[in-house]
Amino acid sequence: xxxxxxxxxxxxxxxxxxxxxIYAGRMRGRVTHVEARADTRPVAPPAAGPxxxxxxxxxxxxxxxxxxxxxxxxxxxARQQRAEEVLRALLEIYLSKNSPHPLPxxxxxxxxxxxxxxxxxxxVNAVFANGHRSGILEEELTVAxxxxxxxxxxxxxxxxxxxxxxxDRETLAGHADLSDFYDAGAVSQLAGQLQ
Amino acid sequence: xxxxxxxxxRIAIYGATTNYTLPVTDRNGHExxxxxxxxxxxxxxxxxxxxxxxxxxxxxxxxxxxxxxxxAKIHGKxxxxxxxxxxxxGRGLVPIPSLSGLLPRMIGTPVSLNESSRRLFIGNVATxxxxxxxxxxxxxxxxxFTAPVNPTIATEPGRLRxxxxxxxxxxxxxxxxxxxxxxxxxxxYSENNGTAEIDVTSxxxxxxxxxxxxxxxxxxxxxxxxxxxxSAAPPASPTPPAAPAAGTAPPPAPPLVARHFFAVLDxxxxxxxxxxxxxxxxLERDVTLALTRRLRQELESRGISTLLLRxxxxxxxxxxxxxxxxxxxxxxxxxxxxxxxxxxxxxxTALLPAGEGNNGPFIAWDMAQDRFLPASQLAAQGxxxxxxxxxxxxxxxxAPLRPLNNVSAAAIAVEVAPPTxxxxxxxxxxYQQNVVNALANGIVSVRDRLGxxx
Numbered sequence: 001x002x003x004x005x006x007x008x009x010x011x012x013x014x015x016x017x018x019x020x021x022i023y024a025g026r027m028r029g030r031v032t033h034v035e036a037r038a039d040t041r042p043v044a045p046p047a048a049g050p051x052x053x054x055x056x057x058x059x060x061x062x063x064x065x066x067x068x069x070x071x072x073x074x075x076x077x078a079r080q081q082r083a084e085e086v087l088r089a090l091l092e093i094y095l096s097k098n099s100p101h102p103l104p105x106x107x108x109x110x111x112x113x114x115x116x117x118x119x120x121x122x123x124v125n126a127v128f129a130n131g132h133r134s135g136i137l138e139e140e141l142t143v144a145x146x147x148x149x150x151x152x153x154x155x156x157x158x159x160x161x162x163x164x165x166x167x168d169r170e171t172l173a174g175h176a177d178l179s180d181f182y183d184a185g186a187v188s189q190l191a192g193q194l195q
Numbered sequence: 196x197x198x199x200x201x202x203x204x205r206i207a208i209y210g211a212t213t214n215y216t217l218p219v220t221d222r223n224g225h226e227x228x229x230x231x232x233x234x235x236x237x238x239x240x241x242x243x244x245x246x247x248x249x250x251x252x253x254x255x256x257x258x259x260x261x262x263x264x265x266x267a268k269i270h271g272k273x274x275x276x277x278x279x280x281x282x283x284x285g286r287g288l289v290p291i292p293s294l295s296g297l298l299p300r301m302i303g304t305p306v307s308l309n310e311s312s313r314r315l316f317i318g319n320v321a322t323x324x325x326x327x328x329x330x331x332x333x334x335x336x337x338x339x340f341t342a343p344v345n346p347t348i349a350t351e352p353g354r355l356r357x358x359x360x361x362x363x364x365x366x367x368x369x370x371x372x373x374x375x376x377x378x379x380x381x382x383x384y385s386e387n388n389g390t391a392e393i394d395v396t397s398x399x400x401x402x403x404x405x406x407x408x409x410x411x412x413x414x415x416x417x418x419x420x421x422x423x424x425x426s427a428a429p430p431a432s433p434t435p436p437a438a439p440a441a442g443t444a445p446p447p448a449p450p451l452v453a454r455h456f457f458a459v460l461d462x463x464x465x466x467x468x469x470x471x472x473x474x475x476x477x478l479e480r481d482v483t484l485a486l487t488r489r490l491r492q493e494l495e496s497r498g499i500s501t502l503l504l505r506x507x508x509x510x511x512x513x514x515x516x517x518x519x520x521x522x523x524x525x526x527x528x529x530x531x532x533x534x535x536x537x538x539x540x541x542x543x544t545a546l547l548p549a550g551e552g553n554n555g556p557f558i559a560w561d562m563a564q565d566r567f568l569p570a571s572q573l574a575a576q577g578x579x580x581x582x583x584x585x586x587x588x589x590x591x592x593x594a595p596l597r598p599l600n601n602v603s604a605a606a607i608a609v610e611v612a613p614p615t616x617x618x619x620x621x622x623x624x625x626y627q628q629n630v631v632n633a634l635a636n637g638i639v640s641v642r643d644r645l646g647x648x649x
Binding site: 061062063064133134135136137138140143158159170171174175176177179180181182183184186187189190193194 | 464468470471479513532534535536537541543546547548549561590592593594595596597600608610
């Protein structure tokens with residue numbers, strides 16, 4: 001016959017093993033959750049070049065306007081890379097903690113292509129569009145701020161097209177038209193209305 | 196689908212604050228109508244599907260229907276439908292004969308249903324009339340109504356027809372009124388397909404005029420014309436609805452190949468495109484539909500003919516919306532949107548893309564709005580001015596919003612945000628009504644200039 005104290009000891013050990021198992025399982029789940037939320041995209045290397053002052057047209061959801069903001073950004077000499085850095089400076093504000101116009105976590109600029117004569121193509125990633133808030137004004141503020149910021153800092157851009165993951169898309173998030181080229185002059189007038 | 200066909204089966208609903216018509220669906224030999232569509236204009240309503248069950252909530256009243264079953268439960272009590280409940284694509288259809296028993300349980304107000312003509316009266320809203328013939332020279336038949344009316348008036352040899360699409364008109368005890376007069380011997384009241392009609396028979400051409408702010412219509416026999424002229428008159432040529440104080444109704448117009456509408460109303464989104472989720476249970480596509488139905492009512496009550504591009508939950512592509520609008524040759528296109536951010540109303544005109552431009556008679560699809568932009572801006576200003584009068588916060592902006600740039604008419608988009616910080620207040624009937632009243636007044640204020648621009 002097994003002594004009573006051994007039975008108790010065995011039972012205590014079994015409870016301890018089960019408890020540790022449950023605890024370990026929960027800890028593992030928490031780690032997985034944290035990993036999933038973390039942004040694991042490769043970080044673009046900081047641009048090399050002298051720091052310059054650029055003009056950003058920053059959207060403010062409340063009260064639905066664009067505000068001009070000057071920031072210092074390290075800009076490379078190549079025109080295309082300069083365009084990308086200017087827009088990245090704008091997106092950095094939108095992705096910051098106290099963003100005046102929040103974009104979804106993981107929203108990013110893939111590239112800006114400058115095509116002669118006077119055509120710029122902005123290519124954003126799928127998260128940018130798929131996670132964008134829907135609404136005429138919200139979407140319009142995003143489009144107008146990006147195009148106006150681009151044309152204010154990179155001269156001789158007359159028409160701008162926005163692609164998502166390199167492809168045409170009908171609207172940004174159900175409202176703002178992305179199917180056509182934007183006229184830089186018309187957007188400049190719109191930016192005036194929005195200020 | 197575009198709503199406006201005269202052949203389509205419809206049911207008219209007359210309430211204390213709004214009147215509207217809805218399409219009727221035939222299933223297994225029975226007539227059905229969407230329950231949400233009936234109740235929605237009366238106030239906030241939610242519905243959801245749970246397997247075969249379809250549940251609807253209006254204020255504190257909940258009802259549970261089962262697809263294919265006649266037995267339903269309303270506010271915890273059993274209710275028997277006249278024919279099985281139909282659930283199609285998340286839309287709950289109830290048999291029309293059951294409305295007189297079902298609706299009072301849902302909305303707590305007695306209703307009166309004329310099943311054969313499909314006219315439903317919620318509460319005591321009926322408009323009555325009396326007719327009196329004055330034996331002057333020429334004879335004058337004066338019809339007095341207990342509320343303002345604005346029927347569509349058409350003349351044809353031997354009679355004048357007044358069709359009441361929106362008014363809760365009810366007839367006299369006898370449908371035929373005899374005047375024992377050679378020139379205007381009688382008038383007949385009838386109802387059909389959600390409308391009421393008064394036919395006045397005559398041996399001479401008749402003219403109608405409104406007076407007493409729409410409470411009276413006077414029908415006058417014109418001086419006798421040669422019989423050959425009368426017999427050559429065009430058959431049943433409807434005149435556009437006139438404003439109550441419009442004076443004498445215009446003479447018969449030439450036969451129209453297709454009806455032309457002044458305003459095309461577009462409830463944005465629809466179908467799988469739900470638009471913005473304004474709250475967890477309030478979708479932009481549903482709010483826009485409710486707003487559009489109210490706007491139709493208000494415009495038509497002001498004598499402006501309208502075509503709804505979407506009167507159900509179905510969806511249309513942006514191109515289809517522009518094509519329907521352009522083929523209707525409307526004077527103005529109005530798209531309704533809703534938003535949860537900000538407050539008040541934003542009125543948009545097209546931000547034209549960097550297109551190739553129009554080339555002589557050939558109009559580029561993306562630039563069709565180009566030559567109508569001044570008219571669109573005029574309409575936006577008219578609407579904004581009326582919204583401001585009602586202390587509703589308003590902004591006018593350009594927007595890259597299709598199909599505005601594809602429309603070959605004045606075109607505006609109206610984005611309605613809530614009156615408070617709470618997005619669910621967008622569904623408040625009083626707020627919606629205040630906004631659409633301002634929109635309708637704004638359109639009326641620029642109607643003549645828009646028509647001239649057209």
